[in-house]
Amino acid sequence: MQSDAYTIEMETSAQVTAALQGPLLCVRVGGRWDMEAPWPPDAQNALRQAADPRVAQLEVTSEALGPWDSSLLVFLVQLLKTAHARKLMVRTELPDGLERLLRLAFAVPAKEGAGKTTQRPGLLAELGGRALGLPPKVRDFLDCVGRANMRAQDMLTAMYECGVLALPIISLTSLLFGLILAFVGAVQLTQFGAQIYVAGLVGIGMLRVMGAIMVGVVMSGRVGAAYAALIGTMQVNEEVDALSALGISPVDFLVLPRVLALTLMIPLLTIYADLMGVLGGFVVGTLMLNLNSMEYANATVQMVPFKHVLIGLVYGTVFGVIVALAGCYQGLRCGRSAQAVGRATTTAVVHAIVGIIVATSIITVICNVLQV
Known part of the structure; x- marks a missing residue:
């Protein structure tokens, strides 16, 4: 029963x-x-x-x-x-x-952003929310940088990866950009028989700002994205947590070597890019505009003061810091999914390029005020 x-x-x-x-x-x-x-x-x-x-x-x-x-x-x-x-x-x-x-x-509370919603705030509300959320992000960014120590071997490896391995792409883009500058200048200057001034246009344009900008943009896509993807993947695989559990600071081990390496290598790459850009202008001047090679070289030396080289190095140094910090910061703040890694990589590139544009504007205004 x-x-x-x-x-x-x-x-x-x-x-x-x-x-x-x-x-x-x-x-x-x-x-x-x-x-x-x-x-x-x-x-x-x-x-x-x-x-x-x-x-x-x-x-x-x-x-x-x-x-x-x-x-x-x-x-x-x-x-x-x-x-x-x-x-x-x-x-x-x-x-x-x-x-x-x-x-x-x-x-367990629901993760922020896990649920999808079709309702979007208005423009003013979104701008206000972003403005109010900026101070915590700035504090988080400064805490991420902080004070850190590192191993010299890590820095040397990072310098090789972001410097030596980037030479082919920097050579190609800078040479072509020098060609473009020369062609653009020649369109107007040949009308007045002033082809020789193409040497000054290309020299000043490349050495003062364009060489550094080209290097910064290329390194944003090549190195900044790589930093964000690498550290973000380590975040997903909990390798960053493992470092913390072992008493190793992720900032010391992952961030600082890459920031210093890129800060040191981008100015050197900028000088190399300047030379390749001038070479591109030299090719156009001698082969397309029928200028004498020695005449073109002398015009470049006479029309381009050395101060433009120093200003270009200032641009390059600032761009190196921006690109490295954007990549490492987005990698450390990456979520725990494959989608989050892709989002962090894209955000790192966008932030780096926007930072380069803003920094270029600020430095240009400062140089004009100081009349340098």
């Missing part, structure tokens, strides 16, 4: 009873809950009654509850979420295992 009773209980379908007693809503669950079976009709009624403004308290109990799976847990979570959203007083009397699962379900 006991076996027959147990079989009957096992076969009883899921049951939900919702009774409203004044401001108290009593919900009882029972029967067998199975993912393959639909919820009982009274389940939706219980959820609707929990949202009733007359309800101030919720009591959830079990009665003749048979085997259950996650379908019962999903129902109870939805019911309690409705109650918590309305700030109802909640009391539960459920089996211990179910109580523990419910506590676990509400113990």
Whole structure:
């Protein structure tokens, strides 16, 4: 007889009873809950009654509850979420295992940005939110940089990766940009028979600012993105957490060598890019404009003061800091998914290029004010 009773209980379908007693809503669950079976009709009624403004308290109990799976847990979570959203007083009397699962379900808050929404704030609200969120980001950025120590071997490796390995792409882009500058200048200067001034145009343009900008933009896409992707992937694989657990500062081990290496190498790459750009102008001047090679070289030396070289080095140094910090910062603040790595890489490149443009504007204004 006991076996027959147990079989009957096992076969009883899921049951939900919702009774409203004044401001108290009593919900009882029972029967067998199975993912393959639909919820009982009274389940939706219980959820609707929990949202009733007359309800101030919720009591959830079990009665003749048979085997259950996650379908019962999903129902109870939805019911309690409705109650918590309305700030109802909640009391539960459920089996211990179910109580523990419910506590676990509400113990972990939802991750920010995990839920999608189609409603977007207005332009002023979005600008205001970004402005208010800027100071914490600045403090977080300064804390990320901080004071750090590093190994010399790490810095040498980073210098090789961001310097020597970047020479081919820097050579190509700078040479072509020098060609472009020469062609653009020649369009107007040849009308007045002043082709020789192409040497000064290319020399000043490349040495003063364009060489550094070209190097900065190329290194943003090549090195800044690589830094963000590398450190971001380590963040996803919890390698950064492992370093912290071993007592090794991630800033010391990952950030500082790369920042210093790129800060030192971009000025050197800028000088190399300047030479390649001048070479590009030399090719156009001698082969396309029929200028004498010695004449072009002498014109370049006479028309381009040495101060433009120094100003270009200032640009390059600032760009190196911007590119390295943008890549490393976005990598360290990367999320824990493959999508977050891609987002961090894209953000690092965008921030680096925007930073280069803003820094160029500021330094240019300062140079004009100082008349240098």
